[in-house]
Amino acid sequence: MMKQTIKDLTICAFCPNTCRPSYQASGPQIETQTPSALSLITLAVLQGRLSLDKQTSQALARRDAVNASVERCTYGLNMPKVLDLALQNLQS
Amino acid sequence: MNTAVTTRTDLQAASLSSKTDKQQSQLASMAKLLGAENVLTSQADRYAYCRDRLPFALYKLRAQQLPATLPLAIAMPGTTEEVEQLIKFTRAEKICVIPFGAGSGVLGGTIPLVGELMIDLKRLNKMISINPIDSTATVQAGMNGWQFEEALRAQGFTAGHLPQSITMSTVGGWAACRGAGQASSRYGKIEDIVVGLKAVLPDGELLEVRPLSRRAVGPSIKDMLVGSEGVLGLITELTLRIWRLPEFSSAVVLAFPDIEHGFEACREIMQAELRPEVVRLYDLKESAQRTEGIPEFSVRPILCIMKFSGKKALAQVERELALEICARHDAVTADNAPYHHWEETRFHSYSTQWQTDGYFMDTVEITGNWSKLSDMYQAMHQGVHAIHPDIHFGAHWSHVYPEGACQYMTIRLPPMDQDQALTLHKKAWDTIESICLDMQGSIAHHHGAGLFRGPWMKRELNHGLDMIQILKDGLDPDNLMNPGKLGLRQPSGSTWKMDN
Numbered sequence: 001m002m003k004q005t006i007k008d009l010t011i012c013a014f015c016p017n018t019c020r021p022s023y024q025a026s027g028p029q030i031e032t033q034t035p036s037a038l039s040l041i042t043l044a045v046l047q048g049r050l051s052l053d054k055q056t057s058q059a060l061a062r063r064d065a066v067n068a069s070v071e072r073c074t075y076g077l078n079m080p081k082v083l084d085l086a087l088q089n090l091q092s
Numbered sequence: 093m094n095t096a097v098t099t100r101t102d103l104q105a106a107s108l109s110s111k112t113d114k115q116q117s118q119l120a121s122m123a124k125l126l127g128a129e130n131v132l133t134s135q136a137d138r139y140a141y142c143r144d145r146l147p148f149a150l151y152k153l154r155a156q157q158l159p160a161t162l163p164l165a166i167a168m169p170g171t172t173e174e175v176e177q178l179i180k181f182t183r184a185e186k187i188c189v190i191p192f193g194a195g196s197g198v199l200g201g202t203i204p205l206v207g208e209l210m211i212d213l214k215r216l217n218k219m220i221s222i223n224p225i226d227s228t229a230t231v232q233a234g235m236n237g238w239q240f241e242e243a244l245r246a247q248g249f250t251a252g253h254l255p256q257s258i259t260m261s262t263v264g265g266w267a268a269c270r271g272a273g274q275a276s277s278r279y280g281k282i283e284d285i286v287v288g289l290k291a292v293l294p295d296g297e298l299l300e301v302r303p304l305s306r307r308a309v310g311p312s313i314k315d316m317l318v319g320s321e322g323v324l325g326l327i328t329e330l331t332l333r334i335w336r337l338p339e340f341s342s343a344v345v346l347a348f349p350d351i352e353h354g355f356e357a358c359r360e361i362m363q364a365e366l367r368p369e370v371v372r373l374y375d376l377k378e379s380a381q382r383t384e385g386i387p388e389f390s391v392r393p394i395l396c397i398m399k400f401s402g403k404k405a406l407a408q409v410e411r412e413l414a415l416e417i418c419a420r421h422d423a424v425t426a427d428n429a430p431y432h433h434w435e436e437t438r439f440h441s442y443s444t445q446w447q448t449d450g451y452f453m454d455t456v457e458i459t460g461n462w463s464k465l466s467d468m469y470q471a472m473h474q475g476v477h478a479i480h481p482d483i484h485f486g487a488h489w490s491h492v493y494p495e496g497a498c499q500y501m502t503i504r505l506p507p508m509d510q511d512q513a514l515t516l517h518k519k520a521w522d523t524i525e526s527i528c529l530d531m532q533g534s535i536a537h538h539h540g541a542g543l544f545r546g547p548w549m550k551r552e553l554n555h556g557l558d559m560i561q562i563l564k565d566g567l568d569p570d571n572l573m574n575p576g577k578l579g580l581r582q583p584s585g586s587t588w589k590m591d592n
Contacts, residue, residue, distance in 0.1 A: 007448070013153075015444045016145045016196045016260045021238040029168065029214030029234065030132065031195060037140035040153070044139060047156060049103045055134035074440050 002089055006046065008082045011075055012039035019069035033062035035069045035079040042086050052090060060087065103139060103158055115164065118185050122167055122209075125177055130215070132166040141166050141192065141210045146200035146544055147454040148517070150447055155510050160588055163190070163204040170215040172290065172298065172328045179326065180296030182209060188572045188583055191322040193234060193265035196257045198455065199542025201269065201321045205576050205586040213264055216328060219243045228287060228303055230331045233264025238439075249334040252279025255538075259439050264327045270319030272498070272538035274438060276491045277362070278369040278401070279335065281538060283318045288331035291317050294324070294568035303331035316563070321540055322574035323564055341369065341401035342411055343431045346423040347383075347392035351375060352466055354394050355489075355497075357421040359462045362494045364417065366410045370399035370490075372434070375469070377486040378502075382433065388426035396423065397431050442502075450507035452517055456524050460533040461496035465489075468531045469499060475523040480516050482506050491537060498537035522547075541578045543588065549579025 017036045031037055038060060044050035045060075066079050073079065111119070111133075123131045132138075141163050143149045149159035164187070169175045182189050188208040195202055204210065213234035220230040222244070229251065231240055237258040244250055253266060253273040265271075267289065272281040279285065288303025301314045317325055348354040354373045361368065372395075374382065379395035389395065396418075400411040415425070446453040460468045469487060476485045484504035491498035503520050505513050525535045525548045535552045536545055550557050561580055564571070575583035582588060 011444055011448045014150055014447045016257070016441050017194070018259050018439065018441055020194060020260045021236055021242075023236075025217050025236065025239055028129075029212065029217060030137075031166070031192070031212060031214075032132065032137045032140040034140075040143075041136045041139060044103060049156060050135060050139065053135075056136040059134060059136035059140075075444070 005082055005085045005089070006043070008077050008079075009039040009043050009046075009086060012036055012077060012079055012082070013043055015074065018074045019072040022068040022072040023065040024068065027064050028062070030062065032059050033065045035066045035073075038062075038066055038083055039079070042083060045090060046086060103156075103162075111164075118187060119165055121181065122165070122178065125181065126167055126169055126174055130168040130170065132168075135162075137166055138162040138164075141195075141212075142204060144195040144197045144200060144202045146198055146203060146542065147443070147447070147452070148514070148544060149200060149203060151452060151510065151514065151517075154447070154450075159200070159203050160205050161207050163210045164207045166192075166210045166212055168212045168215050172216070172292070175211070175213075175216075175292045175326060175328055176296050176298055178211065179292050179294065183294065183296060183570070183572060186570050186572065188575055190574045191264075191268065191326045193262035193268070194236070194260055196261040196265065197269055197540060197542055199269075199540050199544045201540055201542030201574070201577055203543055205543075205588050206583045208575075211326065213326075213328070214262065216264075217262075220329065222247055222249065222334070226303075227334055228331050229334045230288075230303070230329065231263050232329055233262060233267075233327045235263050237261045237263060237266065244334055245337060248337055250337050251285060251332050251334050253282055253285055253332070254438075256439055256441075260441075263330055263332070267318045267327055267330055268321050269540035269542075270538065271540075272491050274490065275369045277371050277493070278367045281491075283315060285332050286314065286318055286330055287333050289314060289317060289327055290329040291325035291327045294573045299325060319540065321542060321577050323578050323580060324567055324573065326573070338369070338401035338407070340404035340407050341399060342407060343370075343397065343399040343428060343435075344411065344415065345426045345428050345431050346396040346398065346418050347388040347426050348373075348394040348396055348418075348421065348423045349392045351394055351469065353421040353423065354396050355462065355465055357396070357418045357423060358489070358492045358497065359494075360417045360421075361414045362492050364413065366414050367402075368398050368410065368414060369401040370397060371492045372397040372488060372490040373492075374488040375486060377484075378488050381486075382430045383426075386426050386429065388424050392422070392424060395430055397434060399431070446504060452505040452508075452513045453502065454504075454517065454521075455500065455502050455539075456521065457498050457500045457537040457539055458524065458528045458533050458535055459496060459498050459537045460528070460531065464531045464533065465496060465499065468527065468533060471527045471531070472499075472501065472524050475527055476503055476520050479519050479523065480505060483516070483520070500537075543577055546577075546579040553579075
């Protein structure tokens with residue numbers, strides 16, 4: 001299960017956010033909230049390179065863009081679900 | 093130079109470095125200027141902005157290393173006036189800055205080398221006006237490319253700039269990197285499409301190039317910014333030429349016996365003053381991937397896709413004349429399936445799966461003249477294959493002109509030891525760029541120079557690089573605006589080298 005989650009996170013982290021037009025133009029325009037950036041950060045946390053402190057948790061909680069990406073993912077991934085699975089694993 | 097920034101390449105080590113009192117004070121001032129919510133300082137945010145889509149950077153991230161450094165912080169101005177104030181502040185405080193759009197560049201143009209401040213321009217994302225009389229659109233630099241094109245289409249227009257990266261790039265990024273779209277053979281590259289702009293110069297003053305079709309008042313100031321990648325100023329607004337959406341379009345798939353026949357046909361079409369919207373000629377390897385099972389390609393294995401558009405009567409004549417030229421070069425038409433596949437996937441990114449699976453994939457695009465293109469292709473093909481027995485090399489030509497064409501190459505090394513791969517990857521780049529220069533080509537057609545093309549910029553531009561450096565030194569004496577890019581002087585404290 002976790003192996004597939006890490007693979008999905010890796011695909012997303014290495015994708016240049018082809019889902020980008022789905023993000024609200026009127027919303028916050030923070031690169032960190034893109035699915036690719038959230039995946040990159042989550043991988044760093046899973047690898048123990050970035051601590052899941054308050055600030056990192058706040059960054060990972062910015063979900064507007066990743067929620068909007070679901071219908072537009074080139075690879076058919078449901079990234080909110082993948083991120084939730086990864087974070088659940090971290091917290092368990 | 094920024095003080096007390098980390099130049100360590102490991103994220104854990106980087107996280108140990110804390111900001112100095114001076115930096116804390118600077119960040120507080122920026123928060124006051126832009127609003128605290130528009131200045132990001134957390135480790136996670138800085139990590140998200142430490143890269144663009146330079147494949148070399150991805151290889152480093154994949155190996156759990158930083159591409160270079162983390163940025164100091166991220167500032168997100170919401171107006172041109174805020175950009176002016178921010179640049180005046182960073183100049184006074186001697187803080188290095190990097191303009192950031194959507195980070196889709198593949199040459200490392202936005203990678204921080206000495207803990208620069210990233211200036212994310214995506215809050216500047218509004219369409220300002222569409223002028224149907226002058227046939228122009230004025231837009232803020234941070235607007236998403238696809239959202240911009242959709243806004244134009246809603247009014248019956250197109251900018252004709254449709255890069256593969258259109259969904260993941262900004263209009264300002266197109267101009268900063270001097271990009272090209274897939275319809276460039278008809279509409280031109282971005283430097284042909286941008287007719288005016290506003291940019292904040294390194295001293296914080298606003299430069300305006302009023303949107304006009306042509307002028308004769310010395311060298312083009314517009315062209316000093318279009319392609320400058322943020323080293324001479326920060327583009328905040330652009331006016332682009334726009335066109336009525338074509339009333340008609342017609343695609344055709346052709347099979348040529350070999351590349352040389354394809355080159356000759358494409359050259360004749362462009363020199364006959366025909367304006368196909370799309371021309372895509374593929375080498376044997378890239379053709380085979382797209383034509384399996386189509387009978388015409390068993391004898392004539394080279395794929396070419398063309399699309400004609402515009403006023404129906406004119407486009408039909410252009411198609412007819414182009415097909416006559418192709419027939420004279422032994423081409424036959426085939427099923428349109430390769431065209432439809434390209435149309436469905438034209439804005440996708442092909443590299444992600446390969447990079448995920450541990451391959452070392454990259455793309456290199458150069459410009460060559462027709463008189464040299466065939467020899468250039470053969471020399472690069474042989475040169476790259478000599479580097480490693482299992483290296484992939486494929487090419488296509490999708491931006492064609494009366495004088496020559498862009499040769500777009502994909503290279504891919506199989507999974508292997510990282511150090512070995514980086515050495516071979518560098519060798520492949522050096523082989524391609526050196527052959528290109530030896531054969532009088534240009535080392536970059538539309539991806540820009542960024543960080544990664546630095547080693548070849550002197551040969552590319554000769555005394556022109558000195559001219560840009562002198563201009564940079566005059567405008568930006570402290571080397572604060574995206575330092576170390578375009579082959580210009582590295583910032584103090586940078587340890588960047590191609591092979592590090």
